[in-house]
Amino acid sequence: MPSPTRPPAPAASPSAARTRRGTPRPAPHRPARPWFASAVARLRTANPYAVDAALAALVLFATSLQWIFPDEGGERLSPQGWLLGAATAVPLIWRRRAPFTTACAVSVATTAQGIHHAPPPDIMYGGLVVLHATAALSTPGQRRLMLVGWLTGVSVTMHHKEGTDPYEYAFQLLSVVCAYALGVLARVQRAYAAELEDRARRLERERTAGTERARAQERARIARDMHDILAHAVSLMVVQAEAGPVVVRSDPARAEAAFDAIATTGRDAMTQLRRILGVLKEEPGVGAARRLPQPQVAALAELVRQVGESAGLRTELRARGEPRPLAPDTEVAAYRVVQEALTNTVKHAYASSAVVELDWTEDALTVTVTDDGRGPAAGADGGHGLIGIRERAGSCGGVAEAGRGPDGGFRVVVRLPAADGRQAALG
Known part of the structure; x- marks a missing residue:
């Protein structure tokens, strides 16, 4: 049985063929501006x-x-x-x-x-x-x-x-007054337009300045984070690397543990650096959800333990009071302050023990890091690490103090504000 034939397709018009071949379509018709508005624009x-x-x-x-x-x-x-x-x-x-x-x-x-x-x-x-x-x-x-x-x-x-006649007299006077009034209106309109333009320029300058300030603050924050991470990791790695050759023959197991600690510290530093630099450059297919969270106060116990094991210090974490919610930036600041203070202890203090105290009050968290090493030189105001600690505390509304401890050694005290319920929910 023969198959039914299809009706022939209608021939395409020349314009349709040109469109399919890539000829651009004509622009949509736009209503013309009123002739008076166009004339005024040309005159201006x-x-x-x-x-x-x-x-x-x-x-x-x-x-x-x-x-x-x-x-x-x-x-x-x-x-x-x-x-x-x-x-x-x-x-x-x-x-x-x-x-x-x-x-x-x-x-x-x-x-x-x-x-x-x-x-x-x-x-x-x-x-x-x-x-x-x-x-x-x-x-x-x-x-x-x-x-x-x-x-x-x-x-x-x-x-x-x-x-x-009186009408002609009134017409002449009214003409003078109307011409003067139109000039006043033109002056007021010009002044109003100039004020709007000046305000727009000021707002644009303020917006640009605000953007630049935000960028500078973000760059400073990233620089502080990288300094803390690198200084902490390098200090622990140097301590382990110096101890490894000393015990490699007398205590191979301890030397192996030292090398393992170096590798672990390096891997942890690389992970934290990738997390920080991830906000500067998003890799394809890697979103914010895949990045690890920023360190918080809850991670201080692991940090104190890691520093004690890696540097051979007797470290202790003490906490008083009921923990309260902190803003996200305050959580990071508390962790980085302790990290930087312990890094300074390992690098400069030649201490044998360090104590980290967390004192929770109703409206603040006071972080104290004390070691029994040698105190600061007379008149010393601290290096970049202590400056970074003060900047971190100030960036989230807190204050920091550093100096010789009451029983010798060195002490860092940082007071950070606690967040209320609404701030915690927003965070």
Whole structure:
């Protein structure tokens, strides 16, 4: 039985074929901006002298029309009148560079035009422009002087004009006031926009400065962690390496334990370094969940035991009071403080014993590390390790003290704040 034939596929249109071959699709249609908004945007970015020259030409043209085509029965423009009309328009080219001087020149020309060359202008185009410019660009004293002068000038001009009715008088005064008010609004808007731009720049600078501070703090934290880890691990490894050759023939088992301790310490240091550096560079497929947690106060017992076994010290951990929740950074700080203090004991103190005390109170944890080694030299303020201890304590709101113990030796005391319930939940 013959198989049913499929109907032929419709032929693809040329445009569809071009699209499949990779021809980019046309961009979606975007509504055009209103012509007025586009014109205003172009004017703001144009050359200011070109804009002012065009405005002066427009005012001159409007003034010339008023005189070339007078009202029925009126007088035509005289050469002197046309020159005075040009004097009200040409200075507008400098209205932004010298607004008050331009306003004075236009004011004198407009007043002379209205008094000595009848009929006076129906609309003071140049005067309205300079009033706007003066209100927008001049100082407060110049603005007030120009407003009073123009109101007085309009009154004098309208007084010399025959047949002036009250409506025309009111129109001229209202024109002056409106031009001045529009200039004030332009000045206020410009000041408001400048304030917004300045505030945006300040916020951007503050945001950048905050980011830089956070980066610097993070770099300092990582540097402290790496210093503590490396100093602790290297100190223990040096102690074991120095003891190994001494007992390799007399006590092979002890020498083997020393070498095992070196390997264990090195592996632990590498693990902690990978964990710290993991926040700087995420490897593909390795997320935060696979990184080991930061050390906490609960790990101090293992740390004290490890230091005692590796360095041959008699170490002891004592705790008083009821343990309370600590913020995550405070947990790490407490561990690193004890680690750095024991590292200093191993490297510098030549001690035979060290005691770590944890004193829990309602609002703080006091960590004390005391050894029976030689105390600090007179006037010594400690090296980088003690500086790091103070910085760690200060970074989480605590304080640190270091110095000679009451019975000799060296003592480090660090007081760290305990977290309240809400901080513990957030942590």
